[in-house]
Amino acid sequence: xxINMTLIGQTIAFAIFVWFCxxxxxxxxxxxxxxxxKKIADGLDAASRASRDLELAQEQAAETLRETKQQASEIxxxxxxxxxxxxxxxxxxxxxxxxxLVASARAEIDQEINRAKxxxxxxxxxxxxxxxxxxxxxxxxxxxxxxxxxxLAAEL
Amino acid sequence: xxxxxxxxxxxxxxHHLQNLTFGKHPDNGWSWASTSQEATDMGFWAIHVxxxxxxxxxxxxxxxxxxxxxxxxxxxxxxxxxxxxxxxFEFIENLTRSTFHGKNPAIAPLALxxxxxxxxxxxxxxxxxxxxxxxxxxxGVGYMKIVPTTDVNATxxxxxxxxxxxxxxxxxxxGVGGFAKELSLTxxxxxxxxxxxxxxEVVGLLVKPISLGLRLFGNMFAGEVIFxxxxxxxxxxxxxxxxxxxxxxxxxxxxxxxxxxxxxxxxLSAAHEHx
Numbered sequence: 001x002x003i004n005m006t007l008i009g010q011t012i013a014f015a016i017f018v019w020f021c022x023x024x025x026x027x028x029x030x031x032x033x034x035x036x037x038k039k040i041a042d043g044l045d046a047a048s049r050a051s052r053d054l055e056l057a058q059e060q061a062a063e064t065l066r067e068t069k070q071q072a073s074e075i076x077x078x079x080x081x082x083x084x085x086x087x088x089x090x091x092x093x094x095x096x097x098x099x100x101l102v103a104s105a106r107a108e109i110d111q112e113i114n115r116a117k118x119x120x121x122x123x124x125x126x127x128x129x130x131x132x133x134x135x136x137x138x139x140x141x142x143x144x145x146x147x148x149x150x151x152l153a154a155e156l
Numbered sequence: 157x158x159x160x161x162x163x164x165x166x167x168x169x170x171h172h173l174q175n176l177t178f179g180k181h182p183d184n185g186w187s188w189a190s191t192s193q194e195a196t197d198m199g200f201w202a203i204h205v206x207x208x209x210x211x212x213x214x215x216x217x218x219x220x221x222x223x224x225x226x227x228x229x230x231x232x233x234x235x236x237x238x239x240x241x242x243x244x245f246e247f248i249e250n251l252t253r254s255t256f257h258g259k260n261p262a263i264a265p266l267a268l269x270x271x272x273x274x275x276x277x278x279x280x281x282x283x284x285x286x287x288x289x290x291x292x293x294x295x296g297v298g299y300m301k302i303v304p305t306t307d308v309n310a311t312x313x314x315x316x317x318x319x320x321x322x323x324x325x326x327x328x329x330x331g332v333g334g335f336a337k338e339l340s341l342t343x344x345x346x347x348x349x350x351x352x353x354x355x356x357e358v359v360g361l362l363v364k365p366i367s368l369g370l371r372l373f374g375n376m377f378a379g380e381v382i383f384x385x386x387x388x389x390x391x392x393x394x395x396x397x398x399x400x401x402x403x404x405x406x407x408x409x410x411x412x413x414x415x416x417x418x419x420x421x422x423x424l425s426a427a428h429e430h431x
Contacts, residue, residue, distance in 0.1 A: 002177075002196055002198070002199075002202065003200065003308070003309060003312070004177075004198070004199070004200050004201065004202040004203060004309060005179075005201060005202060005203045006175075006202075006203050006204040006208060007312055007313045009313065010207070010304075010309060010310045010313025010316075011314070011317045011320075013211060013212055013215060013313075014269075014273075014314050014317040015317055017215045017218070017219065018265065018269045020219055021219065021265040022262050022266070024223060024226075025219060025222045025226055025265065026265035026268065027226075028223075028227060028229055029222065029225065029226040029229055029241065030245075030249075032229030033229070033242060033245065036232075
């Protein structure tokens with residue numbers, strides 16, 4: 001085991017290798033690794049942000065849907081109400097119209113009856129007269145009997 | 157015959173544990189050492205060419221692989237090489253974050269260099285012990301010890317680098333005065349006990365790099381010796397011991413790299429802290 005200049009030579013070689021490593025080997029590997037680390041971290045960050053955005057959007061969509069549904073149901077309800085009202089109105093109108101019709105018909109009928117009664121009244125006397133003439137086969141005091149018959153007819 | 161075998165076995169082991177040395181021999185001047193004795197005679201002024209070559213090759217391989225992955229690194233889906241590199245990168249980053257408590261952007265790359273470099277150097281051990289020495293032998297190179305971390309110079313050299321960084325950051329963070337105060341006034345805060353404190357703290361400081369270097373060297377060297385001893389068995393029996401030992405060494409190789417790295421971070425973290 002001879003200790004000789006190799007010792008010094010090795011120390012110098014060591015110093016050169018360490019210097020070279022510090023200067024040219026370590027930095028590029030280190031920077032590449034750290035850059036990749038950062039890139040991965042950024043990617044994960046972006047992914048989590050995107051998923052958060054998605055959640056938000058879904059929430060918003062659900063909210064909008066809910067609102068729309070509510071609106072639709074409101075509109076439907078209003079329409080229902082309106083239609084019910086319209087039906088009610090129509091029914092009311094129809095009823096009024098019907099009543100009016102019935103009333104006018106009734107008035108007409110009354111009128112008809114009165115007219116028929118008048119006619120009847122005017123004919124009853126003549127008829128009774130003719131009938132009595134036939135029964136009695138004799139002329140009677142038309143004037144006196146007529147008065148009496150008219151009175152009778154008026155009582156009808 | 158038995159004695160001959162013994163001699164050749166000893167020669168085989170010694171040959172495998174001898175580095176390819178170039179240095180200043182007292183008689184021959186600057187030359188390649190052709191025997192172990194010549195290498196020893198050269199003393200300090202010699203260099204283990206194989207250790208330097210293989211360690212630099214492994215360091216360059218680490219730099220090239222990671223630089224390539226770093227250049228091609230995109231923020232998109234990573235490829236195979238990039239995945240592997242990023243796995244090591246994140247492992248080291250987490251280790252640094254949990255172990256180092258100061259704020260210093262140089263510590264993590266330092267730890268990455270230590271871990272990957274030592275791991276690659278240790279891994280050379282899993283190449284069968286004869287392949288590469290034999291190849292170089294055919295080319296006329298007498299010695300070739302390919303695992304740099306089985307050379308105490310290499311492990312202590314790296315530990316020395318860590319030690320210098322400990323001293324540097326201690327002085328930078330606490331100031332030279334603060335560092336001197338820490339060495340002289342802990343653990344006993346009294347002027348009479350300054351010499352005692354100094355001895356204690358300086359020993360504690362020096363033990364750090366020495367234990368770092370020797371632990372790695374010891375583990376790798378012992379493992380290498382066992383591999384060489386196993387290689388002395390008849391060729392048809394080698395795998396019986398070699399395979400379990402190699403599998404065990406996959407663990408040792410990465411564990412020692414990890415321990416060296418972690419302890420370096422711990423020491424440097426301590427250098428950044430005020431007491």
